[in-house]
Amino acid sequence: MDAELNSPQADAVAHIRGPLLVFAGAGSGKTRVITFRIANLVARERVPPYRILAVTFTNKAAGEMRHRLEGILGAEIARDLWVGTFHATCAKLLRRYGDAVGLEKNIIIYDGADQKAVVTRVLRELDLDEKRFAPRAMLAAIHKEKQEGRGPDEMSLDDYSAEMVKKVYARYEEHLRAANAVDFEDLILRVVKLLEDDTRIEGETIRRRFEFVLVDEFQDTNAVQYRMLRALARDHHNLCVVGDDDQSIYRWRGADVRNIRGFKKDFPETLVVKLEQNYRSTGHIVKAALGVIAPSKEREPKELWTANEDGLPVEMIATKDERDEAAHVVAVIDETRKKGIDPRQIAVFYRIHAQSRVLEEALRAVNMPYQIVGGTKFYERAEIKDALSYLRLAVNPKSDVDLLRVVNVPARGIGATTLDRLTTLATLENMSVWQSLGHLDKAGDIAAAARKRLVAFADMMRDIQAAARTAPATEVLAMILDKSGYRTALEAENTAESDARLENLAELAGSIGDYEAEASAAGEPATLEGFLERVSLQADTDAGDQGGKITLMTVHGAKGLEFDTVLLTGMEEEMFPYRGFDPGGEEEMEEERRLAYVAITRARRRLVMTHTETRQIFGTTRWGRPSRFFGDLPAATMKQGATRAASAGARVAYVDRSSGGGGYGSAYGSRGGGGGGREPWRHPQAPAARTEAFDAPPRPARPAVDPGERFVDREFFADDGGSDDVGSAGGLRRGAKVVHSRFGEGEVRRVEAAAEPMVVAFFPGWGEKKILARFLKIAS
């Protein structure tokens, strides 16, 4: 804590009123400026905590900030502060003042998938070719308009396709309004509307409420978000924004660095502070980061420096494929943990979520606890989305997206044709699909049998809706699963997969329970609406930081965080910088560069970057050259290496001192079969003859594996004639006694390392069952 109190920057601005613009280089104590300022306002300036609003972009960052504030101010006071993401803050405000902008209480927040479903429906209604107008692209275009604060009528219509976007946009909005639903942009837009509407009292109420507003990662605000901030601070100008244009990584989400310039114009009396000293990282890491960001164009001039010692060189490790990479990651983590580093101080980054699976497998195979941040995985599972749709319908029957999702899940004989006719009726009569269920007489084309089924569904939902008004959310969920026949259908399936789905639904019930407990601890009423809002606004399922776990996340998710040791994986061209199907212009490349800068600057002491020769992703194999960003790292800060598998496979010119030298020679291309030998990556700043300066390939703690192989305890499974895909999972071994929640005690027969390790176990009275390993406990 002393370090924070003594921080000169934090001290200098902590008590200042009026607009404050802080350019904070990575690791210069950006968040510290905010937390210290808040602490100072509360402790010294006697500002009531509930009059302070601190806004972040991610839940993770908000959680981190709140955590720090709890440490400084104590949990009691910190609880009254408003700390949250833009969206969560707006949702909270709308819950209180939403009636003023015509929002009902049972509002539902549509996530990306829901939004896309609406767009798809609109495209069909307008009879537009889905091939020519991809729902995804349409949605992106709509969001772009919304992020700039333009409604369909305010769009500039340059060409035919803009015309189409406008049409779709308009109907999209109608659908959301009719469904009593909002998307993420709406949350902000509605609050802006509240704040800017001087004919009503609510805007003033909110403006008065927040005497001080602080914003983290200001470079990531989009036009509408900035408008909201401006409106919030209209009367008092106590707006403190902290940001770093080098870390602007949300341009694709509408973030506009120009807001920084706008800020100086809108608040001419702004005090500008530049923080250029990095307190976080070693010299080598800071220099590496500078190397990556230096070629970036249009930067606000600033020079990051550090007084810290150089420390360990940044490691660049060549690996053979994604499994080999994962093995190396595991080895480094293992080594780091053995040195006594808290696992919470270790993080593995990747560019895209799809990379996490292999890493997870490798970590699970050695029973190393980890936590995944982001990756909406859990809430994206079909059964969870189904259950949530039922819950949302229970609260808000007008939500068409949800109704259409579950009306025939489980199968009730309500097919596409029937639903087509039903939605057509709804569209014609200008009502929600739910309402149209009450007017089936107007749809003569719906067969009597189908009609009966629809009525039965409506009756069932009415019962559930009635229950939702009084019963606790956990009971509503149980009722839904029973009445809808969802549970029965899954039980009848009786496969490993259906069992897993049932377990997931149990987990959902558990998370409702958690929410109820948390809400009551915070002195707030636990409602089904509250739970649904939380689910919508919280991409990650993290149940708080339990100790002892390392962290896996995308680079985006890592922003604003720091770790002792960072493993940055997938550093190949195409992966990082990432290139999707679009050509990707220079602007996008610039953003990738800033993203790399963000990744590097998360590390305090040790940074390991890995790249692969080949990578299986999205079902195909990619060959990747090492990322161009390696070439921007100063040679003096780097240490190159390779896993055994990589150096053996490529026959690269590494000098392996540890094995007597010259072991691999430089016989390029001697690898048999496909791919061909690849030249080793050579640092552009290094003279060609300097290969001997390369470090010996580090020996992985466990032998590198060949593709198709896993981390298998060969001896133990040597006599296993079963699956060829056998691994140990979470300490589960053949013969081990395990306990399952439903089947009781059993004995492990086989372990299968699928995407998720599965165990075939024999349960007396049930027979052999295939179960996801994580649902088993070792019997004591």
Place this chain on the structure above:
DNA sequence: TGCCACGCCCTTTTT
């Protein structure tokens, strides 16, 4: 009319 299986296509980052 509805169900199921197969095959094709797309494949980012967050709220």
Place this chain on the structure above:
DNA sequence: GGGCGTGGCA
């Protein structure tokens, strides 16, 4: 690797 759409079959 998975979601979605199409086409064949009950």
